[in-house]
Amino acid sequence: MNFPQNLPSELKDCINLSAFKYLPFDTDIFGYPFFRIDSNSIEKGESELVKLKKSLRKFACDVKVKSTDLKLINKFEKLGFRKICNQVTLKADLVDLDLVTDPEVIEVSSIDDDCLSEHSSNFTKDRLSMDQRIEKSIVRKFYTTWISNSFTYKKKKVYLLHSGLSILHRPENIVKIDLLSVLEKRKKTGSRLLSHSLHDAKLNVAKHAVVTTEINNLSAIDFYCNFGFRKDIVMTCMHLVHA
Known part of the structure; x- marks a missing residue:
């Protein structure tokens, strides 16, 4: 350790x-x-x-x-771990996706406090939010810090489009969708953000994309499947809190 x-x-x-x-x-x-x-x-x-x-x-x-x-x-349950939720990982080969650049999508090196606050509060179906032992303020702090730290990692790219924010982690030939947050739904913001950011990753030799989301987040799963991702593996998330 x-x-x-x-x-x-x-x-x-x-x-x-x-x-x-x-x-x-x-x-x-x-x-x-x-x-x-x-x-x-x-x-x-x-x-x-x-x-x-x-x-x-x-x-x-x-x-x-x-x-x-x-x-x-x-x-693990006998050791005191509590089952919180299941998460599904979805994968896609970038060559199979219909990806285009979008002139309105911009790569950013920072965002203002209001934007950060809105997106860090936009997570309610994640495993941390589903554990009732974890205070909402902690969950919000987690995402606030996570988003802020993304600007300091060379292998992470942050993109903005209107009310949408996406963060991609690009180690070698695999791109991981670290975060995709859209505040105003049903305006195709998520699709445009994802298409542009994955197209950018493809130009930089990425060949595959992966994303993990909670199994109960049906809208997110449908979104990625409709985009061309396929379900790969389901994992059970468990937490232990000793106090």
Whole structure:
């Protein structure tokens, strides 16, 4: 587990853990240590979880498990993880999509506070919002910081079109749709934003696109499927909050 410098003493006691990954971004947002565990590490994680509970007064952890692996989901539930929702990942080959540039779409290096506030408040069907233990102010802070940080990463591109905002993460030949937020619906803003931004990614050698959304967000799933994406894998999102 890799920790940043100047750790609180209680976190230093957990430095030898291997199943749990410390998440500095989430820790800063939530105000207490936040971890992630790979679902394949449950055997080692079970004993390490005991150490975490002894060392830390409060912490949280998340995990994603294949939705069809009911036995593994049950194992995590016995450890105290709570099932929050299912997420579906959709994929597309850019060569198969009808992509065009749009002169009204602009790539931006910053947005004003009002725009940031509106889009960071535009998420109500995500896994964080669905966990009733997480305050709405924390969810909003999460997206506010996430959007703001996107301008500092070289591999992320941010696009604006009217009331729409899209953020693409472009590592090598795969482009990940990090975020797509449209405030005014039914004006084809989302389609135009996506078409332009993916066309831009295609020109920069990207070959495939992926996006992940909650299974209950039917409008988003329909949007991507109509655009040419296909469903790939469904994962169950689980959260543990120890306090």
